[in-house]
Amino acid sequence: CCCCCCSCSAFDLAMAPIDSYKKNYRCTPAFQQFYTGGPVRLSPDASAVFCPCGDQVKVVDLASGSVRASLDGDTEPITALVLTPDGSSLFAASRSRQIKLWDIASYTCRRAWKAHEGPVADMSIDVSGGLLATASADRSVLVWDVEQGYCTHAFRGHKGVVTTVIFHPDPHRLLLFSGGDDATVRIWDLKLKRCVVVLEKHFSIITSLAVSCNGRSLLSAGRDKVVNVWDLEDNSLLVTVPIFEAVESVIIVPDDFQQVGLLHGKKTLTKKQKQGTSVPVRFLTVGEQGVIRIWLSEGGVCLYEQKSSNEVFASNEETKGGFTGAALLPSCQGFMCVTADQRLLFYEAVENNGGMLDLKINKRLIGHNEEVIDLKFLGEDENYLAVATNLEQVRIYDMATMVCMQELFGHTDIVLCLDTSLLPLGITVLASGSKDHMIRIWDAKSGICLAIAAGHMGAIGAVAFSRKNNNFFVSGSSDHTIKVWSLEGIVDISGSQEPKKLSSLSVVAAHDKDINSLAVAPNDSLVCSGSQDRTARVWRLPELVPLLALRGHKRGIWCVEFSPVDQCVLTASGDKTIRIWALSDGSCLKMFEGHTASVLRASFLTRGTQVISSGADGLVKLWTIKTNECVNTFDYHNDKIWALTVGKQSEMLATGGSDSVVNLWTDCTLADEEEALRKEVEETLKDQDLVNTLAEADYGKAIRLCFELKRPFKLLNVFIEMLKKAGLEPQLLSVLKGLEKDNLRVLLEYIREWNSKPKFCHIAQQVLFQLFCALPPKEIIEVPGVRELLEGIIPYTQRHLSRVDRLVRSTFLLDYTLSAMSVLNPLVIEQPYLKQPHRLDSESQLNGNANDMHYQNLESFKQQDCNGDNCKNLAKELFLEEGNEKALPRKRQNGGDSEHCGLENIYTQVHRKDKTASMKRSRKRSMENQKAIGDEQLGSELLGSVVQDN
Numbered sequence: 001c002c003c004c005c006c007s008c009s010a011f012d013l014a015m016a017p018i019d020s021y022k023k024n025y026r027c028t029p030a031f032q033q034f035y036t037g038g039p040v041r042l043s044p045d046a047s048a049v050f051c052p053c054g055d056q057v058k059v060v061d062l063a064s065g066s067v068r069a070s071l072d073g074d075t076e077p078i079t080a081l082v083l084t085p086d087g088s089s090l091f092a093a094s095r096s097r098q099i100k101l102w103d104i105a106s107y108t109c110r111r112a113w114k115a116h117e118g119p120v121a122d123m124s125i126d127v128s129g130g131l132l133a134t135a136s137a138d139r140s141v142l143v144w145d146v147e148q149g150y151c152t153h154a155f156r157g158h159k160g161v162v163t164t165v166i167f168h169p170d171p172h173r174l175l176l177f178s179g180g181d182d183a184t185v186r187i188w189d190l191k192l193k194r195c196v197v198v199l200e201k202h203f204s205i206i207t208s209l210a211v212s213c214n215g216r217s218l219l220s221a222g223r224d225k226v227v228n229v230w231d232l233e234d235n236s237l238l239v240t241v242p243i244f245e246a247v248e249s250v251i252i253v254p255d256d257f258q259q260v261g262l263l264h265g266k267k268t269l270t271k272k273q274k275q276g277t278s279v280p281v282r283f284l285t286v287g288e289q290g291v292i293r294i295w296l297s298e299g300g301v302c303l304y305e306q307k308s309s310n311e312v313f314a315s316n317e318e319t320k321g322g323f324t325g326a327a328l329l330p331s332c333q334g335f336m337c338v339t340a341d342q343r344l345l346f347y348e349a350v351e352n353n354g355g356m357l358d359l360k361i362n363k364r365l366i367g368h369n370e371e372v373i374d375l376k377f378l379g380e381d382e383n384y385l386a387v388a389t390n391l392e393q394v395r396i397y398d399m400a401t402m403v404c405m406q407e408l409f410g411h412t413d414i415v416l417c418l419d420t421s422l423l424p425l426g427i428t429v430l431a432s433g434s435k436d437h438m439i440r441i442w443d444a445k446s447g448i449c450l451a452i453a454a455g456h457m458g459a460i461g462a463v464a465f466s467r468k469n470n471n472f473f474v475s476g477s478s479d480h481t482i483k484v485w486s487l488e489g490i491v492d493i494s495g496s497q498e499p500k501k502l503s504s505l506s507v508v509a510a511h512d513k514d515i516n517s518l519a520v521a522p523n524d525s526l527v528c529s530g531s532q533d534r535t536a537r538v539w540r541l542p543e544l545v546p547l548l549a550l551r552g553h554k555r556g557i558w559c560v561e562f563s564p565v566d567q568c569v570l571t572a573s574g575d576k577t578i579r580i581w582a583l584s585d586g587s588c589l590k591m592f593e594g595h596t597a598s599v600l601r602a603s604f605l606t607r608g609t610q611v612i613s614s615g616a617d618g619l620v621k622l623w624t625i626k627t628n629e630c631v632n633t634f635d636y637h638n639d640k641i642w643a644l645t646v647g648k649q650s651e652m653l654a655t656g657g658s659d660s661v662v663n664l665w666t667d668c669t670l671a672d673e674e675e676a677l678r679k680e681v682e683e684t685l686k687d688q689d690l691v692n693t694l695a696e697a698d699y700g701k702a703i704r705l706c707f708e709l710k711r712p713f714k715l716l717n718v719f720i721e722m723l724k725k726a727g728l729e730p731q732l733l734s735v736l737k738g739l740e741k742d743n744l745r746v747l748l749e750y751i752r753e754w755n756s757k758p759k760f761c762h763i764a765q766q767v768l769f770q771l772f773c774a775l776p777p778k779e780i781i782e783v784p785g786v787r788e789l790l791e792g793i794i795p796y797t798q799r800h801l802s803r804v805d806r807l808v809r810s811t812f813l814l815d816y817t818l819s820a821m822s823v824l825n826p827l828v829i830e831q832p833y834l835k836q837p838h839r840l841d842s843e844s845q846l847n848g849n850a851n852d853m854h855y856q857n858l859e860s861f862k863q864q865d866c867n868g869d870n871c872k873n874l875a876k877e878l879f880l881e882e883g884n885e886k887a888l889p890r891k892r893q894n895g896g897d898s899e900h901c902g903l904e905n906i907y908t909q910v911h912r913k914d915k916t917a918s919m920k921r922s923r924k925r926s927m928e929n930q931k932a933i934g935d936e937q938l939g940s941e942l943l944g945s946v947v948q949d950n
Helices: 009-013 260-264 271-275 669-695 699-709 712-724 729-737 741-755 761-774 777-781 786-820 842-863 868-878 903-920 925-949
Strands: 025-031 048-053 056-061 067-071 078-083 089-094 098-103 108-114 120-125 131-136 140-145 151-156 162-167 175-180 185-189 194-199 206-211 217-222 226-231 236-242 247-252 282-287 293-296 301-305 323-328 334-339 343-351 357-366 372-378 384-389 394-398 404-408 415-422 428-434 438-443 449-454 460-465 472-477 481-486 500-502 504-509 515-520 526-531 535-540 545-551 557-562 568-573 577-582 588-593 599-605 610-615 620-624 629-634 643-646 653-656 662-667
Touching: 025 629, 048 078, 056 078, 078 120, 089 120, 131 162, 131 175, 140 162, 140 175, 151 185, 162 206, 175 206, 175 217, 217 247, 226 247, 282 323, 301 357, 334 357, 357 404, 372 415, 372 428, 372 643, 372 653, 384 415, 415 460, 428 460, 438 460, 472 515, 481 515, 526 557, 535 557, 535 568, 545 577, 568 599, 577 599, 599 643, 610 643, 669 699, 669 712, 699 712, 699 729, 699 741, 712 729, 712 741, 712 761, 729 761, 741 761, 741 786, 761 786
Parallel strands: 120 162, 206 247, 247 323, 449 500, 460 515, 515 557, 557 599
Antiparallel strands: 025 662, 048 056, 056 067, 078 089, 089 098, 098 108, 120 131, 131 140, 140 151, 162 175, 175 185, 185 194, 206 217, 217 226, 226 236, 247 282, 282 293, 293 301, 323 334, 334 343, 343 357, 372 384, 384 394, 394 404, 415 428, 428 438, 438 449, 460 472, 472 481, 481 504, 515 526, 526 535, 535 545, 557 568, 568 577, 577 588, 599 610, 610 620, 620 629, 643 653, 653 662
């Protein structure tokens, strides 16, 4: 189908006034990735968490979930982190074997050094904050003095990578514990500087160590699915507790932990038990199953186990799942658990209905969102945002704080598409389609799965709710079929925990390839499907009767959408174009070209008069349909933009893509116009103020206004006026001294431009001279970009200097020419150093000043005590023609004047040359008079030109 440039009359009637078109959007990053895996450390006051993100360390505020600061690394991933007990400093080690010491108050690096021959796997700091222990892949454990920065102990003995290291919590017991992948735990005595005992009861890598609160027991956990409890008095094994999962972290549950009494049925340990030698230890374990368990060492009893995990198992054995770490919150307020998919879950202890302990999530921080595939706004006021990523769960964020409110678990494979609707009873539902061939309908508020639609034989690529009656939805799959499903009955069981099984109303084999997008018409009468077979098809609902086939795209179609005001449909394709089709005959009404890669999403804006699109080129483009022009282009993504959604109420935009970034866009057209109008009014007032200040000769204020208004030509005129008038140099100096560095930089930019133009170069040089007089060199050097600016000023300044020097030298030629003209009858002036007296006749009175200057120059030149070489060179340059070097006087061989040349000899040679030339012309006396008259005219013209140049 050919694309025609004209549009139908109904299409033109739908056009909005041009003043209401959107022109600009302001982008606000909703959330950015701050954690890509590795160790996580909490600040002592639980106000911030320090997370590795590639080669950086992100400081994340726990209250808002925003990134406070980023600590740059050395291009290698971070492998270990540790905070000092007071939280004032942070040690960060990377795979490059370098350790950096950061000051938390200023976020500056205080020191960096290479610690080991291999990457640092773990670090620990003692309770005093004076010693740092590092465990490395080079099989060694080093202890460092924090203040001085030197190594105090070097322990070697492990037969493999040292994976974990901790200090004894008692500062009087200088013991260090380390575990490695050789399945051993070693205890090092810092006083004796040697290993005192090796504990060998594990059969796999040691992942975590912990010391009991009384300091008498050591807990070691590994991936052999057990926790060993050791007595530190005699280094014997007290008990082995089977955990039945690979343990990644073990932490001690202190006696003052909140709700600790619920673990024993309201009974706590007695004081005698606490002071005994065999005091049972309560500890918490997390591991590959994603379940939190609390144990009692005595008897290996499990005191608490989560009924349901907040972490999904890995879909295959190659992918690591579950929890990777845990930490006790300060003041024993709860626990923080780190998941394998880069989430931070914060639990608080509560009492359930049975009077027992329960752990409830009160905060989620999503460190990394993987690839964002789809987005949808939720709620009547669109206060929430549903996000589908390369994971099995759907995350719902609060738009106000961008904190993850809840996660929807149920799918067993990646979620590919989302859609939302408001049911008649005011329940906001969310539909999600996944690679597991199922569609789930969720209550967006409670997170309960209301219904499941199963029946497709392939991945669900598109899902769309009814737009008018909200009583059905349509799904499209990679099995090339479209199905219609009814929503009746799911509201009645909204309080039930068991989801309803839905059955399809109709089905049709729609396309030859995967279906990428579906759209339901505003009146629920039609549905449009876009496929990889390069066609879009329109079907009548609910029977799915085919009506139109829209052909014309050269690549697969990624997105389709109906116009909200007209009978047309929008398609976005991999051929980098967007097309609008008429539903009456399937003809192409408009085509938009501008993207440099596949257009992945497109949607109508401004009551169907504009189009917003996103593509694989990472760009978001705003189009006006009537003019077929791209109004604006936004570049805030670094990779493909897979997801684009438009709010129905405020037309706010949300985009997400392969860069794992979600951006929110708000229309700022009206705000920009108001701001432009305000600036225009302010500029007009300042222009009038500038005119008034110039009239009042208030040059200081005028210069400041020129800088504010960015008026370089006005500023040039102000400088010209100031330099013309005498006595204004102090005022100019005071103004230049008061300029800020930014204004100094702007002034130097102006001077660079003025200096390049011969008409204004003298003003530029004078202002530059005054600037150098007003400011010391130190302040000028501190001006941003001063080096580049001076590099642009110096070449032109050298050129101007050469030009002035040539002009000054040419004036000596004029002096010589006027003095050597024989047509002038000069008055007799007795000069002892000339053989022929100079006379000045009445006709040369007009050039009297020039001749006086000439004789003064000659007199001063004669009185100069210059050496022979300088005088000779000057004479050659000023008075003699090329090839007359022999006419110069030679140095005397004897006498005291051997180093000087006499002016008498110079002028004798000059006038001898003139006399010889006049003798040659003696035969033509008549022609001599004419020649004299010509010389006189020539001299006058030459004098006039030199004066004009000066």
